[in-house]
Amino acid sequence: MIQFTHVFKRYPGGFDALRNINVKIERGEMAFITGHSGAGKSTLLKLITAIERPSRGEAVVNGRNLLRMPRRRIPYFRREVGVVFQDHKLLFDRTVYDNVALPLIVTGADQHEIPRRVRAALEKVGLLSKEKMYPVTLSGGEQQRVGIARAVVNKPPLLLADEPTGNLDAALSDEILDLFLDFHHHGVTVLIATHDWRLINRARKRVLELNHAELVRDTGAAA
Template identity: 65%
Template sequence: MIKLSHVTKRYPNGHEALHDVSFDIKPGEMVFVAGHSGAGKSTLFKLITRIEKPTSGQILVDQQNLVRLPERKIPALRRDIGVIFQDHKLLMDRSVFDNVALPLIVIGMPHDEIQKRVRAALGKVGLAGKEKQLPITLSGGEQQRVGIARAVINRPNILLADEPTGNLDDALSDEIIDIFADFNQVGVTVVIATHDSRQIERLGSRTLHLAHGQLINEPVSNPTETMLENQ
């Protein structure tokens, strides 16, 4: 599902955000990416969504080589990846419904189908009946749930969550992580970047540890570079 082989990301100012990172994430797996602030977690997500390209190495997502992916295919790639941000990135002057519906409006989905999907997504994150409210009237945990509903509205195969519980207390953090676990139970591949060791220990999922852009304590099983080069 997601495969990195010897990936390095170096910015023009010389800062190396990732260095020689290799790992596999299988379809339907739930994985934490742990590390200090600046360890490279956010850069990793930018590479997986093709917001940025690696300086060197190869990245496969759902058997697509992102280094060689044509620009015209990037929107389709991103529609299959739901992304949840720590700061929600909600439109505060639009209703909850409008925020969640936005990805479907962009692709021109019929209004009746949008209505059906938005209500279903809000129901899954425990916000049924709140579609007319403005995000500013919601709690931090509820705003994060709106972000999750928006991320899953396209029914993606992959969910990436970047520090989704960073501003929440323990009880709300548990609720948010449990929502991700529920999606994982129905086959969605979930990758959560976090520095919250309590959540990692609570779920016991596999954890990739990043430190100063390098992957530590993660065994790599002979990356198949020939396959990557031929993609």
């Protein structure tokens, strides 16, 4: 599913965000990326989603070499990757339903299929009863669940999350983690970047630890 071989990412000015990353994540696996602020966690996720390109090395995601992928193919590639952000990135002038439907509309899904898929995603995260509400009326945990529903509405085989519980208390963080664990149990490959060791220890899955742009620890296959 994901294989990085001697991957480097250097930004203009000579700053190395990632150095010599070698990692393989199998289809259906769940893993956490952790490390100090600036260690390279977000950069690694940006490479996986083709927001950024490696400076050198080989990065293969779902059978596609990201360094060689033509720009015109990137939007199609991203349909196979769901992304959950810490700050939700919801549209506050649209309803919960409309926010979740947006990826389907953008990718040209069958208009008759959209309502069923949106409501299935909202039911999965426990928010079907709030489909007509606006995000501003929801709690932080509920907004994050809308973001998760939007990320999975296309049924992507790969789900990434960048500090998805960073603004939530412990109880809400556990609820969000349980959603990710459930997706994992249904065969989705899940990769979560987080500082939250309590969450990592609770999940008991594989851990990739970055330190100053290098991968310094990999606990191996998921539990």
